[in-house]
Amino acid sequence: MIRLYDYVLSASCYKIRLMAALLGVKLDQEAVDFHPGRAHKSVAFAQLNPAGTLPVLVDGDLILTESTAMLVYLAQLAGRDWLGPLDPKSAAQVQHWLAFSGRLAASLGMARLHDMLLYEGDIDAWRAQGHAALRELEAALSERRFAGGVWLVGDAPSIADIACFPNVALSQDGGVSLDAYPSVRLWTRAIRALDRFVEMPGIHRLHELRPAPEVA
Amino acid sequence: MTPRWIATGLSQDLPKAVAMAGHWQGQDLAVWRSATGRVQAWNDRCPHRGMRLSHGFVRGETLACIYHGWVYGADGVCKHIPAHPALTPPATIRVAAFACVEQDGVIWVAPADTVGAPVALRGLQPLRSISLTCDVAAVLAVEPALSGGDALRGLVQIGGQACEVCLLVQHNAAGLTLHALCAVGVDRIAASRWVEDLRRRAERKGAA
Numbered sequence: 050m051i052r053l054y055d056y057v058l059s060a061s062c063y064k065i066r067l068m069a070a071l072l073g074v075k076l077d078q079e080a081v082d083f084h085p086g087r088a089h090k091s092v093a094f095a096q097l098n099p100a101g102t103l104p105v106l107v108d109g110d111l112i113l114t115e116s117t118a119m120l121v122y123l124a125q126l127a128g129r130d131w132l133g134p135l136d137p138k139s140a141a142q143v144q145h146w147l148a149f150s151g152r153l154a155a156s157l158g159m160a161r162l163h164d165m166l167l168y169e170g171d172i173d174a175w176r177a178q179g180h181a182a183l184r185e186l187e188a189a190l191s192e193r194r195f196a197g198g199v200w201l202v203g204d205a206p207s208i209a210d211i212a213c214f215p216n217v218a219l220s221q222d223g224g225v226s227l228d229a230y231p232s233v234r235l236w237t238r239a240i241r242a243l244d245r246f247v248e249m250p251g252i253h254r255l256h257e258l259r260p261a262p263e264v265a
Numbered sequence: 266m267t268p269r270w271i272a273t274g275l276s277q278d279l280p281k282a283v284a285m286a287g288h289w290q291g292q293d294l295a296v297w298r299s300a301t302g303r304v305q306a307w308n309d310r311c312p313h314r315g316m317r318l319s320h321g322f323v324r325g326e327t328l329a330c331i332y333h334g335w336v337y338g339a340d341g342v343c344k345h346i347p348a349h350p351a352l353t354p355p356a357t358i359r360v361a362a363f364a365c366v367e368q369d370g371v372i373w374v375a376p377a378d379t380v381g382a383p384v385a386l387r388g389l390q391p392l393r394s395i396s397l398t399c400d401v402a403a404v405l406a407v408e409p410a411l412s413g414g415d416a417l418r419g420l421v422q423i424g425g426q427a428c429e430v431c432l433l434v435q436h437n438a439a440g441l442t443l444h445a446l447c448a449v450g451v452d453r454i455a456a457s458r459w460v461e462d463l464r465r466r467a468e469r470k471g472a473a
């Protein structure tokens with residue numbers, strides 16, 4: 050079975066749990082004491098991942114330490130539709146958003162780690178870079194809407210959407226509001242309404258889709 | 266003179282059964298659309314503990330608070346308290362409502378006692394709501410074809426053609442939001458890129 054070294058509050062780890070759930074792939078999840086234990090920085094963990102980052106995905110002799118590579122691997126194994134359309138333009142656009150997700154992690158993701166886990170750094174710069182990235186995402190998603198689309202690339206959700214979703218959906222945790230980004234908000238709703246969607250602390254399935262907790 | 270009716274969003278950005286944040290002159294509002302399509306604007310504070318109702322969720326014709334799930338009906342009156350299911354909440358537990366109308370694809374809000382209607386915008390289609398960290402003067406300085414105060418209007422060049430646009434101004438703490446409309450028939454992707462470019466130029470001007 051594919052093993053995921055995981056931390057429940059990590060946006061990047063959630064990205065992989067979400068992708069696996071949407072694909073119907075079962076993961077063997079190994080919780081790593083990221084905070085406060087910093088077990089991912091231990092000498093023992095460095096054998097798996099010298100960079101000391103999470104998540105790490107292990108399948109036999111394959112060890113992956115970059116979450117975008119994990120998305121590609123899972124989609125190749127279990128649902129190639131999730132790779133997005135394969136024409137040159139679309140394939141390049143998928144790569145664009147996979148790389149862009151790194152910018153989201155380096156801005157919105159760091160702002161959240163600062164506010165939640167007391168990471169030190171320039172919080173104003175992280176938030177400003179987060180807004181700059183959200184403006185780009187908003188412009189792209191607005192153009193997709195004008196063309197009748199919902200997703201970042203093509204007519205169906207893809208690894209591009211899943212790569213970008215977690216840090217955007219958690220942006221409030223880092224003090225970055227989505228109020229100014231209507232197309233981004235509607236896109237996060239579309240993802241939260243997907244079949245087999247799974248939650249993490251701070252990201253919920255659309256409440257509207259849950260049965261009302263009515264007491265007779 | 267401050268206008269009574271302020272544009273707080275575009276209809277296209279508020280589908281059925283969705284709530285979003287809005288505001289009128291610094292007053293935060295929860296703007297939401299019911300399952301049957303009715304749009305309302307309420308004070309964005311839950312009467313229970315003050316949670317933002319714009320973070321709440323719509324079920325049918327009601328808006329529920331995300332925090333403890335108090336449910337408010339179309340008149341703003343609390344209908345249900347999940348922790349006390351047998352209780353009929355007193356009618357005094359009520360969210361203050363603003364006047365809210367949808368016209369030309371724009372969602373307008375005003376104080377509850379407002380009479381009259383917002384300005385009509387014929388021949389225009391909604392484009393995008395976009396936030397800027399500068400003031401109106403910076404926008405007018407970089408785009409001389411525009412004029413106005415609460416609604417910036419004019420003929421601008423989009424994709425090599427003169428095109429009528431209207432930018433409805435909503436002031437906020439960080440600057441302003443422009444609710445942009447353009448002439449019916451204009452390519453909205455090209456118009457959206459024009460708005461992005463306008464923002465970059467205006468913010469650069471505003472920061473100078």
Ligand code: FES
Binds near residue numbers: 314316330334335
């Ligand atoms: S704050 Fe809204 S229900 Fe408690």
